Structure formats: structure tokens, C-alpha cells
Amino acid sequence: MExxxxxxxxxxxALRIARDLAQDASTLVHYPHPGLENARYGRGxxxxxxIRTDSGDWxxxxxxTTTRRExxxxxxxxxxxxxLIAEHLAQAEHENRDIPDxxxxxxxxxxxxxxxxxxxxxxxMPGHRALDAQRADYAEYVLLALRRNxxxxxxxxxxxxxxxxxxxxxxxxxxxxxxxxxxxxxxFYEERYPRAVCQQCGRxxxxxxxxxxxxxxxxxxxxxxxxxxxxxxxxxxxxxEECDEVSRTGRCFIxxxxxxxxxxxxxxxxxxxxxxxQPDQGSPRQAGDGRLxxxxxxxxxx
Numbered sequence: 001m002e003x004x005x006x007x008x009x010x011x012x013x014a015l016r017i018a019r020d021l022a023q024d025a026s027t028l029v030h031y032p033h034p035g036l037e038n039a040r041y042g043r044g045x046x047x048x049x050x051i052r053t054d055s056g057d058w059x060x061x062x063x064x065t066t067t068r069r070e071x072x073x074x075x076x077x078x079x080x081x082x083x084l085i086a087e088h089l090a091q092a093e094h095e096n097r098d099i100p101d102x103x104x105x106x107x108x109x110x111x112x113x114x115x116x117x118x119x120x121x122x123x124x125m126p127g128h129r130a131l132d133a134q135r136a137d138y139a140e141y142v143l144l145a146l147r148r149n150x151x152x153x154x155x156x157x158x159x160x161x162x163x164x165x166x167x168x169x170x171x172x173x174x175x176x177x178x179x180x181x182x183x184x185x186x187x188f189y190e191e192r193y194p195r196a197v198c199q200q201c202g203r204x205x206x207x208x209x210x211x212x213x214x215x216x217x218x219x220x221x222x223x224x225x226x227x228x229x230x231x232x233x234x235x236x237x238x239x240x241e242e243c244d245e246v247s248r249t250g251r252c253f254i255x256x257x258x259x260x261x262x263x264x265x266x267x268x269x270x271x272x273x274x275x276x277x278q279p280d281q282g283s284p285r286q287a288g289d290g291r292l293x294x295x296x297x298x299x300x301x302x
Contacts, residue, residue: 014045014064021062021071023051028062036085042067042092046081067092095162105169107135111142112156120147121186134170140186141176142166148199181273182254192265195272197254202271205252205261213243213252215261215269224250224263 019025027050036044044065051058059075114125122128122140145166152162160166177186180198187198207213212229226246231239246252250260258274
């Protein structure tokens with residue numbers, strides 16, 4: 001009988017990962033735990049390590065599972081490896097629980113049916129007219145969240161199980177979605193960023209020449225840097241060519257329409273369409289500038 005976990009993890013692979021995560025791989029010792037190593041969900045392997053400091057040795061751990069990879073200190077926080085494993089297994093079971101219909105509202109059921117049917121918006125559902133405006137807005141929000149977190153599970157209910165906040169239901173009077181100012185598709189409501197585009201349009205962001213760019217935070221503390229999308233995660237490992245113009249000015253384009261890429265207030269990157277929503281001078285859509293289009297074609301074929 002196969003394990004419910006979709007990912008396989010051998011001891012040798014876990015040990016290799018643990019050595020990379022450990023502060024001092026020479027102190028790494030396997031901690032046998034049959035419950036973890038044979039778990040239905042989140043199975044994996046635990047290791048103990050010693051971190052040597054000027055003030056003494058610290059007991060520490062490394063946990064490598066099909067869903068989680070982490071290391072930390074045990075002695076300072078008065079934690080035990082068995083306690084950490086128990087917490088991990090409980091969370092893994094919770095994230096893979098079956099959600100009964102009794103826990104789902106009409107908005108949830110409509111969003112789940114749309115997601116599992118491969119739809120991208122609630123108004124494509126035959127039964128969407130049964131929802132009032134507020135519940136339809138919340139159903140759209142749930143569908144957006146399901147689509148954004150699609151890697152967490154092969155069904156909408158499994159994604160819901162990973163995100164308890166989505167089961168809490170809508171807050172009265174709160175707005176959850178807004179139309180993308182470029183394509184009109186629903187996107188998450190951002191009061192601070194009323195011209196924020198949807199995820200699909202954000203993926204088409206380019207520099208002035210028409211070359212695709214994507215933005216990242218510089219560090220955990222923030223900042224924004226733009227890279228050419230075709231240099232990110234390239235197979236030969238030679239990627240990450242910065243687009244200096246977009247990093248410096250935030251000026252970018254979506255299908256030739258001027259936009260701004262910037263660091264969001266609480267981290268992440270937000271892209272807003274300019275309020276004029278007109279092709280910019282020198283953008284790849286401008287019909288009168290054939291030189292830029294020819295240069296763009298040369299770049300694409302280099």
C-alpha cells in the first residue's frame with residue numbers, strides 16, 4: 001500500500017539535506033523515530049547536532065520531511081526533539097484532514113466547484129447568481145487564494161485544509177476583491193494600491209525594450225530589485241541579470257502600457273498600472289518607433 005505522501009524521501013537524501021542545514025555536520029547524529037519515519041503525512045527523519053559556542057555547547061536539531069526542512073536550537077528554548085516531532089506530525093495531519101460539507105458555506109462550495117473545474121472567476125459558474133454581492137465577493141477571494149496556493153494540494157479542499165483563515169468566513173462590510181485595472185479580472189483588494197494589477201498581468205511586466213522582468217525583495221528587511229525573467233532559475237545556474245532601469249526607477253510596462261513596480265508596504269512586490277493607462281513614449285507598443293521594435297527582435301534572437 002502506498003503512503004498518502006506524494007513525495008518520497010529516502011534516509012540518504014534526508015541525511016544529505018541535513019548536512020547542508022547543520023551548523024556543524026560533523027556532530028550530526030540520526031535520531032530514530034518510527035512515528036515520524038512511517039507517518040502517513042509529513043514523514044521524514046530527525047537528527048541531533050551540537051552547536052559549539054564560546055559560552056558552551058548547545059543542543060540543536062535538524063528536521064527533514066516531505067513537507068518541512070528546518071534546524072534550530074533545543075537547549076535555549078527548553079524544547080525537546082520529541083515535542084517538535086509531535087507538533088510537526090499533528091500539523092501534517094491537520095493539513096491533510098477531510099473537510100466536511102458542514103464546515104463550508106455556500107461561497108466556499110461555489111469557489112471549490114469553480115477551482116476544481118478549472119475556472120478562473122466566479123461569474124463563470126452557473127450558480128453564481130444565487131450569491132448576493134458580498135458573498136460573491138468573498139467566493140471570488142477564496143477562488144483567488146486557492147489558485148495562488150495551488151501547489152499545496154491536488155484539490156481545493158486540501159488547499160483549504162492548509163489555510164484555516166479561509167474557513168473563517170467573510171467579515172461584514174469588508175471588501176475582498178477588485179477588478180484588475182488592465183484586464184478586468186478579479187484580484188485581491190488592496191486599499192493602499194488601487195491600481196494593482198492581477199497576478200496574470202503582473203507576470204507580463206517588461207522593461208522599456210519589451211524584455212520580461214520580475215521583481216524581488218532585496219532582503220527580509222525589504223527593498224526591491226528587478227531581474228530579467230529569462231535569467232531567473234536558468235538550468236545552467238548562470239542567472240539573475242539585473243534590470244538596472246526598473247530596479248532604479250520602478251518604471252515598467254504591461255503589454256506596452258506604463259506601470260510601476262515597487263516594494264509593498266509589508267513586503268513583497270506590487271505592480272500598479274499608471275492612471276493614464278496610455279502607451280508610453282518609447283514603449284514597445286508605440287507604432288512610430290520601429291528602431292526599438294527591431295532592437296527588441298534582435299535581443300530575442302541573441
